[in-house]
Amino acid sequence: xxxxxxxxxxxxxxxxxDKSIKCEQNLGHDTMYWYKQDxxxxxxxxxxxxxxxxxxNETVPNRFSPKSPDKAHLNLHINSLELGDSAVxxxxxxxxxxxxxxxGTRLTVL
Amino acid sequence: xxxxxxxxxxxxxxxxxxxxxxCTYDTSxxxxxxxxxxxxxxxxxxxxxxxxxxxxQNATEGRYSLNFQKARKSANLVISASQLGDSAMYFCAMxxxxxxxxxxxxxxxxxxxxxxx
Numbered sequence: 001x002x003x004x005x006x007x008x009x010x011x012x013x014x015x016x017x018d019k020s021i022k023c024e025q026n027l028g029h030d031t032m033y034w035y036k037q038d039x040x041x042x043x044x045x046x047x048x049x050x051x052x053x054x055x056x057n058e059t060v061p062n063r064f065s066p067k068s069p070d071k072a073h074l075n076l077h078i079n080s081l082e083l084g085d086s087a088v089x090x091x092x093x094x095x096x097x098x099x100x101x102x103x104g105t106r107l108t109v110l
Numbered sequence: 111x112x113x114x115x116x117x118x119x120x121x122x123x124x125x126x127x128x129x130x131x132x133c134t135y136d137t138s139x140x141x142x143x144x145x146x147x148x149x150x151x152x153x154x155x156x157x158x159x160x161x162x163x164x165x166x167q168n169a170t171e172g173r174y175s176l177n178f179q180k181a182r183k184s185a186n187l188v189i190s191a192s193q194l195g196d197s198a199m200y201f202c203a204m205x206x207x208x209x210x211x212x213x214x215x216x217x218x219x220x221x222x223x224x225x226x227x
Contacts, residue, residue, distance in 0.1 A: 040219075041149075043217040048213070055212045056212050092155075095213065099145065099215060
C-alpha cells in the first residue's frame with residue numbers, strides 16, 4: 001500500500017523535449033509538493049498545492065508547469081528541457097507535522 | 111529567510127555505537143517544525159522524526175531521538191545502537207508558520223553517515 005507514488009522512476013530525454021512526471025498520494029493529505037534534488041544532493045522546494053490550488057511557486061522557470069486534477073494527484077510538466085534540468089524530482093504530501101516523499105524521478109537531459 | 115545548517119559533511123560510526131548529527135537553524139517565525147530524513151543509496155527520502163517548536167518534550171521514534179535546544183536553535187538527531195543499515199545521507203529540514211509559507215520544507219546540506227562493522 002504505497003503512500004506517495006511517482007512515475008516514471010527514470011526519464012532520459014533529449015534537450016528541447018517536453019516531458020511529464022506523475023504523482024499520486026493515498027494518504028488523504030490536502031497538500032502536495034514538488035522538490036528538486038540537484039547533483040550535490042541539495043533539496044529545494046519548487047511548488048506546493050493545497051487542495052488543487054497553487055500556494056507556493058519558488059521562482060521556478062515557467063517551463064515547469066504543475067497540474068493538480070484533484071487533491072490526490074500533482075503532476076509536473078516540463079517544456080523545452082535543458083541540460084540544467086537534470087536532477088531527481090521528488091513529489092511529497094503532508095501536513096504540518098509530517099511530509100512523506102515519493103520514490104523520486106531521476107531526469108537526465110542529454 | 112530560513113536557513114538550516116548541517117556542519118558535518120560526513121562521518122564514520124562504529125556499529126552498535128550512538129551517533130549525533132548536528133543541525134542548527136535560523137528563523138524569525140515563532141511557530142516552526144523540524145524534520146529529519148534518511149536517504150539511503152537507493153535514493154528514497156524516508157521520514158524519521160518531527161519536532162514542533164512548542165513541543166515540551168524531545169521527540170523520539172525507536173532508535174531515533176531529537177535533541178531540541180530551542181534557545182541555541184539546534185535540533186540534533188541522535189541514532190542509538192547504530193546498525194549497518196543506518197549508512198545513508200541524513201537531512202535536517204524546517205517548515206515555518208503554515209500561514210506564511212504553506213508547509214514547505216527548507217533543507218540543510220545533509221550529513222553522510224557510514225557505519226563500520
